Amino acid sequence: MKYLLLIGLMINLIGCGDSPNKTETSFFPDGSYKLQKVQITENDKVTTEIRNQLKIYSNERYMFAFMHPSIGVDVGAGIAKWKDGIMTETPLFNHNGSVSGFEFDLSITQTETGFTQSLTGLVSEDGSILDMIEDWITISSQNSPYDxxxxxxxxxxxxxxxxxxxxxxxxxxxxxxxxxxxxxxxxxxxxxxxxxxxxxxxxxxxxxxxxxxxxxxxxxxxxxxxxxxxxxxxxxxxxxxxxxxxxxxxxxxxx
CATH class of the missing domain: 2.40.128 (Lipocalin)
Incomplete structure (x- = not known):
């Protein structure tokens, strides 16, 4: 399914509720993360997708990539700013080239194994309203001069x-x-x-x-x-x- 991205639209990603393995931290660690699963709710119907998706945060930048079942190559990259539990992402590039005018606020719940984020009220091209919960696991926080x-x-x-x-x-x-x-x-x-x-x-x-x-x-x-x-x-x-x-x-x- 293709999702609408509206210029200037700010989508708030609301962190999931408390969980036993929730961790409190004043910073978000640079590193690589693998998507474990994504739960999608549409018209009260809940489905779970497993996909091979990688995301990297480093030096206040981010990038992700995966094969979307509908559009194929799905890649995004840009600026990432972490403050008071909110990750603000400003996309600069996607699979179609340079982009501008977007900003996304992500409220993330960090866990012992990675993080969870919940996106509510995402509007698809056919007008459907989607809620998404993504679970990510940490691959590595090791750094290098080339990061x-x-x-x-x-x-x-x-x-x-x-x-x-x-x-x-x-x-x-x-x-x-x-x-x-x-x-x-x-x-x-x-x-x-x-x-x-x-x-x-x-x-x-x-x-x-x-x-x-x-x-x-x-x-x-x-x-x-x-x-x-x-x-x-x-x-x-x-x-x-x-x-x-x-x-x-x-x-x-x-x-």
Whole structure:
């Protein structure tokens, strides 16, 4: 089902009630989170969905990705501000490109294993009113110098790439690429494990591995890429080999 996003609309996500494993904290921990389940109520009918969705919070930025059963690739990224139990998300990008004019207030109940959030009064395109409860579990809160939200500036890989957004945090990564294919724009995402192949994990230059655990292209799942990351202020150079003996350089800027 497609959901309406209205410019300037602020949707309040009301935290669920007290639970035995609720934790109180004045901050929201950076890291990676996996959606455990989402409960949807529509016209008093309750359904539960299990989907492979990842979300990363890091350095006051966020990004999520999953395959939506109706629209396919579903990705969002932007600014995240945590204050007094409220996470305010301002989207900057989605699977269709840059966006502006949106702001979402999320009231989150943190738990020992992650967090729960409840969205009430979501309006679908057919006018139905939906309530959603999402349960998230923490994957990792480990950090690295490369954590944050990045936008591709230049690449040697493919002249058809229109844009690429990448998020790193909690030993995970999410990557959204939009490419020209004739008169169409193709969009795809990969996400998965982000780990250090060599070094201590605190160097500004290091060799890292990326293992794809979910992708909009099923053939990508399980693929492992080894790359050299070099951090220079708000710029990130990622060097890899597309074929033996051929070096590919991606230059990103921090968002």
């Amino acid at each position: 944050g939200l990045w936008q591709l500036e230049t690449t040697d890989l493919d002249p058809n790439i229109v844009s690429q957004i990448k998020m790193i945090g909690g030993s995970q990564f999410i990557e959204l690429t939009r490419s020209k294919s004739g008169s169409d724009i193709q969009k795809q995402f990969n996400f998965g494990e982000f780990y250090h192949v060599s070094g201590t994990g605190i160097e500004l230059i290091g060799v890292v591995g990326e293992k794809i655990t979910n992708s909009s292209l099923k053939n990508n799942i399980g693929e492992i890429k080894t790359r050299t990351y070099e951090l220079n202020g708000d710029n990130l150079l990622v060097t890899s080999s597309s074929v033996p003996g051929e070096t590919v350089i991606h230059k990103y800027k921090r968002i």
